[in-house]
Amino acid sequence: MSDDAGGTDIQRVTRRPAGPDESARANRVWWERAADDYQAEHGSFLRDTGFLWGPEGVDEADVRLLGPVEDLRGTRVLELGCGAGQCSRWLRSHGVEQVAAVDVSHRQLQHALRIDEHTGVRVPVGQADVQRLPFAAEAFDLVCSAFGGLPFVPDAEAAVAESARVLRPGGRLVFSVSHPFRWCFPDDPGERGLTVRQSYFDRRAYVEENSAGRAVYVEHHHTVGDWVRAVVGAGLVLRDLVEPEWPEDNPETWDGWSPLRGRLFPGTAVFTAVKPEG
Numbered sequence: 453m454s455d456d457a458g459g460t461d462i463q464r465v466t467r468r469p470a471g472p473d474e475s476a477r478a479n480r481v482w483w484e485r486a487a488d489d490y491q492a493e494h495g496s497f498l499r500d501t502g503f504l505w506g507p508e509g510v511d512e513a514d515v516r517l518l519g520p521v522e523d524l525r526g527t528r529v530l531e532l533g534c535g536a537g538q539c540s541r542w543l544r545s546h547g548v549e550q551v552a553a554v555d556v557s558h559r560q561l562q563h564a565l566r567i568d569e570h571t572g573v574r575v576p577v578g579q580a581d582v583q584r585l586p587f588a589a590e591a592f593d594l595v596c597s598a599f600g601g602l603p604f605v606p607d608a609e610a611a612v613a614e615s616a617r618v619l620r621p622g623g624r625l626v627f628s629v630s631h632p633f634r635w636c637f638p639d640d641p642g643e644r645g646l647t648v649r650q651s652y653f654d655r656r657a658y659v660e661e662n663s664a665g666r667a668v669y670v671e672h673h674h675t676v677g678d679w680v681r682a683v684v685g686a687g688l689v690l691r692d693l694v695e696p697e698w699p700e701d702n703p704e705t706w707d708g709w710s711p712l713r714g715r716l717f718p719g720t721a722v723f724t725a726v727k728p729e730g
C-alpha cells in the first residue's frame with residue numbers, strides 16, 4: 453500500500469495505540485504535506501540561522517543549554533528531527549563544523565537545502581527516523597533536538613536509548629518536547645485551553661485518521677516520569693529539566709502555545725543528560 457493510501461484528509465480524530473512503524477509512516481506523510489505551510493508560517497520566527505528550543509522563543513544564544521558554543525568547535529554533533537535545519541545552521545555559523553542533521557520528512561529537508569543556498573551556510577542532512585539512526589555507536593559528542601521527532605515516538609525508552617547508542621561516553625543528549633503537562637488540556641491557545649479535559653495519565657496516542665482508517669498524524673504522550681525513566685533507562689545521567697517561562701516580549705501564538713497559557717503553565721520541557729564515561 454502506498455504511504456498515502458486513502459489520502460491525507462482527516463476523517464476521524466481518536467485516541468488509540470500506535471506502534472513505531474505506523475507512527476513514523478503517518479508523521480512522514482503528514483510532514484511531507486505540512487512542511488511548506490510550516491516553514492511559511494513559522495520560518496521568520498525560527499530564523500534561517502537560529503536555535504530556538506520551542507514556541508516560547510527561548511534562544512540557545514541566550515540560555516546556552518549546550519554550553520558555550522565555542523566549546524563545541526571540533527566536536528561531532530547530531531540534530532534529530534531538524535526540519536529545515538535552522539538549529540544546525542546556527543551551530544555551523546558559529547564554527548561547529550561537524551554537524552549532521554536528520555529528519556523523517558524529505559520535504560522538510562528540501563527546505564533545509566533551499567535555506568542553505570540562500571544563506572550560504574550548508575547543513576549536511578539525511579532522511580532518517582529517530583527510532584532507527586543510521587549511524588555507528590558512539591559516533592557523536594552531542595545529540596540535540598528541538599521538538600524534532602521525539603514528541604512523535606510511541607516508545608520513549610527505545611528512542612532515547614537509540615540516541616544514547618550513538619553518543620560517545622561523556623557525550624550529551626539535550627532535547628526539547630511538548631511539556632507533558634499540556635496533555636490534559638485541549639490544544640487551544642485561548643480560554644478553552646485552560647480547562648483540564650483529559651487525564652495526564654492517559655498514554656493512548658492522539659491519532660488523526662483518513663477515510664481508509666489509516667493514521668495520517670500521530671502524537672504520543674509521555675509523562676515527566678516516563679521521560680526521566682527513558683533517560684535513566686538508557687544509561688544516561690539526567691542533569692537538568694528546563695521548563696522555560698513565557699518571555700514577556702513574545703506576543704506570538706503558535707498552535708496551542710500562547711502568551712495567555714504560557715503565563716500559567718509550561719509548554720516546553722528541555723531535558724539535558726550525559727552518558728557516563730567508562
Ligand SMILES: C[S@@+](CC[C@H](N)C(=O)[O-])C[C@H]1O[C@@H](n2cnc3c(N)ncnc32)[C@H](O)[C@@H]1O
Nearest residue numbers: 483533534535555556557581582598600601604
Ligand atoms: C515541530 S518540527 C521541529 C523541527 C525543527 N526542530 C524546528 O524547530 O522547526 C518536528 C519535526 O520532527 C520530524 N519528525 C517527526 N517524526 C519523526 C521521526 N520519527 N524521525 C525523525 N524526524 C521526525 C518532522 O518531520 C518535523 O520536521
